[in-house]
Amino acid sequence: MGIFRSDDVAVGDRVVVRRRLPDTPGHLSDVIGHVVSVSPLVVRPQSVGGFVSEAAPLEIPEELITVVKKLSPRRIRNSDIRAVETATARAFPGIEHTWTTDGQWLMRAGDGITERSNSAAPLGPSAGFGAVPMEEITAFYRRHGLPVTILIPERIGSPAEKLVAAGGWELGPEIIVMARSLTPTELPGSEYTFRIDEQPDADWLALYHFRGRPLPVEALRLLQDQIDGEMGFGRLLAPSGETVAITRGTLTSSGDERLWLGYSAVEVAAEHRRRGLGTLLGAAMLSWGASRGATDAYLQVIASNAAGRALYAKLGFVEHHRHRYAQLRA
Numbered sequence: 001m002g003i004f005r006s007d008d009v010a011v012g013d014r015v016v017v018r019r020r021l022p023d024t025p026g027h028l029s030d031v032i033g034h035v036v037s038v039s040p041l042v043v044r045p046q047s048v049g050g051f052v053s054e055a056a057p058l059e060i061p062e063e064l065i066t067v068v069k070k071l072s073p074r075r076i077r078n079s080d081i082r083a084v085e086t087a088t089a090r091a092f093p094g095i096e097h098t099w100t101t102d103g104q105w106l107m108r109a110g111d112g113i114t115e116r117s118n119s120a121a122p123l124g125p126s127a128g129f130g131a132v133p134m135e136e137i138t139a140f141y142r143r144h145g146l147p148v149t150i151l152i153p154e155r156i157g158s159p160a161e162k163l164v165a166a167g168g169w170e171l172g173p174e175i176i177v178m179a180r181s182l183t184p185t186e187l188p189g190s191e192y193t194f195r196i197d198e199q200p201d202a203d204w205l206a207l208y209h210f211r212g213r214p215l216p217v218e219a220l221r222l223l224q225d226q227i228d229g230e231m232g233f234g235r236l237l238a239p240s241g242e243t244v245a246i247t248r249g250t251l252t253s254s255g256d257e258r259l260w261l262g263y264s265a266v267e268v269a270a271e272h273r274r275r276g277l278g279t280l281l282g283a284a285m286l287s288w289g290a291s292r293g294a295t296d297a298y299l300q301v302i303a304s305n306a307a308g309r310a311l312y313a314k315l316g317f318v319e320h321h322r323h324r325y326a327q328l329r330a
Contacts, residue, residue, distance in 0.1 A: 009070050011035050017043055018067040019060055028066065031058060041065065069154070069322070078128065078156050081321045083254035084177055084298050085123055085153055090228040091250035091262045092117045098140065099124075100133045107137060109144040115172065115325040116300075119149040128156040132163050138328070148328035153177075154321050164326045172325040174303040178317035182261065182290040182297055187283060191239050194284035196232040196249070203243040204233055207267045228252060230292065234285050236277055244272040245281045251292055261289030261297040266308075282315040 009015055017031045033045040036057045045055045089097070094110020094117040104124030110117030120137045122128060132150070141148045152160045164171065187194070200208075229252035236245040248265035263285055268277050289297055299317060301308045 009035055009038065009068060011038060014046070014071045015043065016067070016069050016071055017041065017060055017065060019064045020066060022064060031060065032071070033058075041068070070319070076321055079125075079256070081153050081156050082123055082125070083256055083258060084179060084260065084320060085121055085151070085156075085323070087252045087254040087258075087260035087298065088116060088262060088300075089121060089123065090252035091231075091264075093225065093227055094118070096144070100136045102126075102130070102133060104130060105133060105137060107140040109141070109146055115149055115151070118146055119151045119325055121151040122153070122157050122160060128158050130159065132160050134163070147330075150326050151323055152326055153323040157323070160326070168329050169326040170329060172327070174322055174324050175300050176303050176309065176322050177298060177300050177320045178309075178312050179296060179298045179320040180316045180318065182286060182294050184290045185283075185287050187287055190280060192244070192277065192280060193237040194234065194281070194288075195237060196234045196285075196288055198232065200233040200246075200248075204235060204246050207243065207246045207269060208265055209267065232288065234281065234288065236281050236284070238272075242269075244269045245277045247281055247285050249285050249289060251289065251294055258296055259292075259294045261286065261292075261294040263289075263297055263299040278311050279314055282311070286315065 013035045015033070015035055018028055019031065021027045021029055031043055031045055033043040033055075036042040036044050037059075040059050041062070042057045042059045044057045089106055089108065092108075092110065092114070094108055096107075096109045098107050099105065100107065100120075102124070104122060104127035105120045106123045107120045108117055120140070122132075137150065138148050150160050150164075151157070152164065163169075197204075227250055229250060231251075232249045234247045234249055235243045238244050245268040246265065247263065247267075250262040250264075251259055252262065253259055263282065266278065266281065268281070286297055297317070298320065299312060301312060303322070
């Protein structure tokens with residue numbers, strides 16, 4: 001079984017199916033297209049450059065399927081995946097960022113807590129075609145006293161996916177990267193006030209958790225460090241002046257003339273939940289990003305977080321791609 005699993009798919013969904021080839025043991029082939037039938041799985045392959053195809057539907061026997069993954073309605077190029085991951089890396093600089101000798105993997109060391117600050121990422125244009133430079137990556141993380149961790153985005157991380165499938169690694173949860181384009185918008189009136197600061201204060205920091213847990217002091221310090229771009233710490237203030245919701249926004253380039261708003265660290269105080277504040281906060285942050293020149297926005301959400309995904313869909317985000325982190329067993 002591959003490292004990317006799908007939510008339940010339905011007729012009409014656009015999917016990628018990775019299957020074993022019965023006549024060539026050990027070989028895999030991908031089929032991208034629209035679901036015609038779920039049981040048995042029948043896919044009509046999409047045409048090159050479009051969504052509709054005149055190709056005959058293809059039935060794929062269940063025993064040959066290794067991965068079925070739902071794709072976004074629009075086509076995503078490998079360069080688009082690389083662009084979002086590059087913008088993310090620039091938003092979390094950590095302690096050291098160093099490219100491998102071949103210039104294909106970016107090795108990142110930071111707080112020792114969050115994987116996006118402490119993993120090697122295949123961000124070079126040819127990283128998806130060559131072997132993972134494990135000797136160099138291992139030496140980098142040993143030097144920093146950190147576990148050897150790699151980021152595996154779908155498609156551009158194929159060599160790493162095969163490496164991990166061979167054994168000896170611990171896989172983290174599947175993470176959905178969602179994205180949307182941005183245009184300047186006016187926010188509706190509200191009794192809550194949106195404010196954005198260059199640095200967080202004690203009230204902001206008191207609300208922030210990473211996957212349900214408070215971050216250590218050093219990790220919080222790195223979160224506030226200057227980035228390769230612009231950073232803002234947003235909040236919603238109740239009429240009383242109380243901070244009731246927070247988020248962190250980053251503006252970083254992907255190197256292809258696009259400026260991305262990275263939307264992260266979303267928290268709503270427990271006693272103020274289920275009042276629509278998450279949606280209001282998100283809309284305000286997106287408006288701020290557009291006002292600063294951002295053309296697109298992205299965020300990350302664990303695939304199992306149905307409530308978070310529903311909130312972000314409300315804000316206009318759609319699935320862009322998925323990734324996972326893998327840590328080498330000691």
